[in-house]
Amino acid sequence: xxxxxxxxxxxxxxxxxxxxxxxxxxxxxxxxxxxxxxxxxxxxxxxxxxxxxxxxxxxxxxxxxxxxxxxxxxxxxxxxxxxxxxxxxxxxxxxxxxxxxxxxxxxxxxxxxxxxxxxxxxxxxxxxxxxxxxxxxxxxxxxxxxxxxxxxxxxxxxxxxxxxxxxxxxxxxxxxxxxxxxxxxxxxxxxxxxxxxxxxxxxxxxxxxxxxxxxxxxxxxxxxxxxxxxxxxxxxxxxxxxxxxxxxxxxxxxxxxxxxxxxxxxxxxxxxxxxxxxxxxxxxxxxxxxxxxxxxxxxxxxxxxxxxxxxxxxxxxxxxxxxxxxxxxxxxxxxxxxxxxxxxxxxxxxxx
Amino acid sequence: xxxxxxxxxxxxxxxxxxxxxxxxxxxxxxxxxxxxxxxxxxxxxxxxxxxxxxxxxxxxxxxxxxxxxxxxxxxxxxxxxxxxxxxxxxxxxxxxxxxxxxxxxxxxxxxxxxxxxxxxxxxxxxxxxxxxxxxxxxxxxxxxxxxxxxxxxxxxxxxxxxxxxxxxxxxxxxxxxxxxxxxxxxxxxxxxxxxxxxxxxxxxxxxxxxxxxxxxxxxxxxxxxxxxxxxxxxxxxxxxxxxxxxxxxxxxxxxxxxxxxxxxxxxxxxxxxxxxxxxxxxxxxxxxxxxxxxxxxxxxxxxxxxxxxxxxxxxxxxxxxxxxxxxxxxxxxxxxxxxxxxxxxxxxxxxxxxxxxxxxxxxxxxxxxxxxxxxxxxxxxxxxxxxxxxxxxxxxxxxxxxxxxxxxxxxxxxxxxxxxxxxxxxxxxxxxxxxxxxxxxxxxxxxxxxxxxxxxxxxxxxxxxxxxxxxxxxxxxxxxxxxxxxxxxx
Numbered sequence: 025x026x027x028x029x030x031x032x033x034x035x036x037x038x039x040x041x042x043x044x045x046x047x048x049x050x051x052x053x054x055x056x057x058x059x060x061x062x063x064x065x066x067x068x069x070x071x072x073x074x075x076x077x078x079x080x081x082x083x084x085x086x087x088x089x090x091x092x093x094x095x096x097x098x099x100x101x102x103x104x105x106x107x108x109x110x111x112x113x114x115x116x117x118x119x120x121x122x123x124x125x126x127x128x129x130x131x132x133x134x135x136x137x138x139x140x141x142x143x144x145x146x147x148x149x150x151x152x153x154x155x156x157x158x159x160x161x162x163x164x165x166x167x168x169x170x171x172x173x174x175x176x177x178x179x180x181x182x183x184x185x186x187x188x189x190x191x192x193x194x195x196x197x198x199x200x201x202x203x204x205x206x207x208x209x210x211x212x213x214x215x216x217x218x219x220x221x222x223x224x225x226x227x228x229x230x231x232x233x234x235x236x237x238x239x240x241x242x243x244x245x246x247x248x249x250x251x252x253x254x255x256x257x258x259x260x261x262x263x264x265x266x267x268x269x270x271x272x273x274x275x276x277x278x279x280x281x282x283x284x285x286x287x288x289x290x291x292x293x294x295x296x297x298x299x300x301x302x303x304x305x306x307x308x309x310x311x312x313x314x315x316x317x318x319x320x321x322x323x324x325x326x327x328x329x330x331x332x333x334x335x336x337x338x339x340x341x342x343x344x345x346x347x348x349x350x351x352x353x354x355x356x357x358x359x360x361x362x363x364x365x366x367x368x369x370x371x372x373x374x375x376x
Numbered sequence: 377x378x379x380x381x382x383x384x385x386x387x388x389x390x391x392x393x394x395x396x397x398x399x400x401x402x403x404x405x406x407x408x409x410x411x412x413x414x415x416x417x418x419x420x421x422x423x424x425x426x427x428x429x430x431x432x433x434x435x436x437x438x439x440x441x442x443x444x445x446x447x448x449x450x451x452x453x454x455x456x457x458x459x460x461x462x463x464x465x466x467x468x469x470x471x472x473x474x475x476x477x478x479x480x481x482x483x484x485x486x487x488x489x490x491x492x493x494x495x496x497x498x499x500x501x502x503x504x505x506x507x508x509x510x511x512x513x514x515x516x517x518x519x520x521x522x523x524x525x526x527x528x529x530x531x532x533x534x535x536x537x538x539x540x541x542x543x544x545x546x547x548x549x550x551x552x553x554x555x556x557x558x559x560x561x562x563x564x565x566x567x568x569x570x571x572x573x574x575x576x577x578x579x580x581x582x583x584x585x586x587x588x589x590x591x592x593x594x595x596x597x598x599x600x601x602x603x604x605x606x607x608x609x610x611x612x613x614x615x616x617x618x619x620x621x622x623x624x625x626x627x628x629x630x631x632x633x634x635x636x637x638x639x640x641x642x643x644x645x646x647x648x649x650x651x652x653x654x655x656x657x658x659x660x661x662x663x664x665x666x667x668x669x670x671x672x673x674x675x676x677x678x679x680x681x682x683x684x685x686x687x688x689x690x691x692x693x694x695x696x697x698x699x700x701x702x703x704x705x706x707x708x709x710x711x712x713x714x715x716x717x718x719x720x721x722x723x724x725x726x727x728x729x730x731x732x733x734x735x736x737x738x739x740x741x742x743x744x745x746x747x748x749x750x751x752x753x754x755x756x757x758x759x760x761x762x763x764x765x766x767x768x769x770x771x772x773x774x775x776x777x778x779x780x781x782x783x784x785x786x787x788x789x790x791x792x793x794x795x796x797x798x799x800x801x802x803x804x805x806x807x808x809x810x811x812x813x814x815x816x817x818x819x820x821x822x823x824x825x826x827x828x829x830x831x832x833x834x835x836x837x838x839x840x841x842x843x844x845x846x847x848x849x850x851x852x853x854x855x856x857x858x859x860x861x862x863x864x865x866x
Binding site for chain 1: 798
């Protein structure tokens with residue numbers, strides 16, 4: 025495989041796409057299985073396309089080039105008291121904004137206000153014909169044209185190469201407080217996840233920890249209110265309030281995937297709380313580890329070696345094994361949409 | 377690339393086959409029957425369709441779309457016909473498929489906080505059906521007591537709470553749809569997360585150009601425990617705008633931030649007998665919501681911000697009845713303007729929030745120069761303006777003059793870096809302005825997507841794209857703006 029192409033401007037990005045019959049964009053390759061494609065596919069690195077191009081704190085929006093590290097964005101927003109409410113993964117690992125969108129990597133905080141799909145506003149991208157186009161908008165509300173930016177969430181770079189992205193952001197809550205609620209098993213976890221999600225507390229994050237023995241429940245809001253909410257929650261579900269340092273470490277470890285096996289497959293799944301017990305049992309059978317997030321709506325599974333099935337569709341982010349397990353059925357319209365955006369099949373198919 | 381509605385369609389044969397799918401009572405084809413369907417919320421445009429079909433089941437809708445495909449007859453799906461962009465204006469020679477009888481809530485899963493509904497279900501009916509579980513459906517367009525979820529999905533409807541909760545699309549987890557080709561697809565599912573591209577996200581907001589949603593899975597949210605709703609009156613619009621800026625800069629995230637101007641207030645107070653602080657050029661409505669402890673902690677901060685913004689008067693709602701009254705006044709503003717003027721156009725442009733004040737000054741100036749009254753009701757937190765342009769349709773040239781003003785306002789929004797539509801969609805009304813936001817390559821990209829879903833161009837043709845193939849407008853000859861030489865079709 026040749027060295028990746030390294031465009032440093034949007035015009036060069038478009039030229040890079042046109043320069044080879046088969047191409048795929050890569051960022052920092054923190055989810056390397058997603059770009060482990062056939063050797064005839066030329067890779068285009070977006071790392072030379074880095075930087076926040078527009079940030080209007082009073083608009084709750086920013087625009088950044090696709091290769092901008094999340095770290096830089098998070099720091100810039102934090103300096104103005106704002107944050108990425110979809111709470112992306114692998115910030116310290118160097119993940120880029122574009123790679124995060126392509127991989128659909130919304131983190132635990134997606135529980136409260138939603139994931140990438142709920143904050144992406146606009147995308148400037150190069151389509152399969154090598155044209156640089158901008159769809160969506162730069163304001164927090166826009167209904168003009170089809171919502172292609174949303175479509176790109178989780179699209180794995182198979183429909184276009186991102187050049188520049190516009191997101192909505194929110195003011196960072198004044199304080200956070202994390203509770204650790206021990207659970208006996210996955211059934212008990214499901215019950216707590218379900219009950220807590222429907223309660224009045226406006227929970228910020230609700231995860232089953234990889235240790236499988238506790239739920240982490242994060243509150244976010246005015247400092248004065250959180251201990252009051254926590255006290256009530258602890259009367260319903262026994263547990264403890266974590267110190268700020270322990271809470272920060274817990275969420276940072278989850279965010280940076282430090283609980284995973286280094287060399288085995290790491291998979292992402294979409295699920296419902298009701299599917300959690302069966303998934304937990306399957307993972308245990310294979311001596312794997314499981315982080316359930318978003319109140320039981322998403323999961324990451326770390327395994328020692330590839331397996332054939334987890335019983336649900338799963339996407340391999342890292343490590344050996346096929347890209348998909350139990351690949352979700354592709355809607356019949358998928359081929360026509362692929363042709364519309366990439367008529368010459370310049371980008372790999374979703375299945376490879 | 378042109379969208380072809382072939383001239384080989386045989387209306388007589390089509391109507392005959394239509395009656396094989398539906399009983400005669402549910403096929404409307406007489407002039408009097410069709411009259412009720414000639415226009416939607418954008419009343420300036422009228423077209424009689426070939427027929428109106430009234431299906432009661434998903435299978436019937438699928439059969440109707442397949443018949444249209446086989447017979448190359450264009451079709452327009454319609455819910456309650458509240459589109460303000462002409463999204464459900466019929467196509468001459470085409471079929472209107474009304475979905476009001478597909479109004480079943482198929483499933484409520486309180487534990488997973490979701491509801492599966494048919495497209496004809498009324499927006500507020502979803503919240504009514506789940507209120508006993510302490511849940512609600514967040515998107516709340518002003519027409520929510522009559523508009524349907526199917527229409528909300530087609531046009532990605534917004535409402536007063538978009539800044540915090542997003543639009544319809546942010547609440548659709550899955551859907552089943554019949555595409556224009558007759559193919560039935562299922563996108564998304566019941567999880568709040570997804571793997572692979574977001575097909576649901578692509579479908580929502582398609583303006584009826586991809587097909588018809590048959591079943592929609594909606595996420596529900598726990599209903600906020602308490603609200604703190606404040607209505608504040610200001611001498612000037614600028615002061616109200618400055619108050620919004622101060623609230624945004626404070627780090628608070630209110631559920632809603634709305635402004636109404638003097639003309640809108642006059643209309644609303646006449647219509648719903650709301651009493652607003654006298655002598656105000658603007659009224660601001662701000663609402664905090666959440667657990668009681670959270671609202672209790674944030675309330676003093678908001679109250680202090682408003683007190684220091686120089687209001688004539690600030691009135692917090694003391695109970696649920698007063699809160700409901702504040703929202704009734706706000707949500708009735710569009711229809712209330714009907715008391716001030718026989719006809720009006722509702723605009724839906726978006727500007728960057730920090731330029732709201734400038735946008736309002738320019739609208740006022742354009743309105744003065746044109747000699748046309750213009751009321752303003754808007755989602756200030758989103759920068760989403762709703763200028764209501766008043767005219768008398770019986771007066772020669774009045775509609776055309778109103779449309780010219782509307783066009784100028786849209787151009788201003790785009791020039792400021794905003795959008796021609798925040799939540800009403802492009803539809804028929806703004807299709808000639810799509811090209812002000814997107815260049816030729818971008819329009820071509822959108823067009824190719826449309827063709828992927830609908831190769832024959834049968835689903836709601838003439839909407840969104842300035843492609844000049846709209847039978848609806850062909851009936852009317854040139855668009856008024858074309859006559860004025862302001863726009864041209866590609």
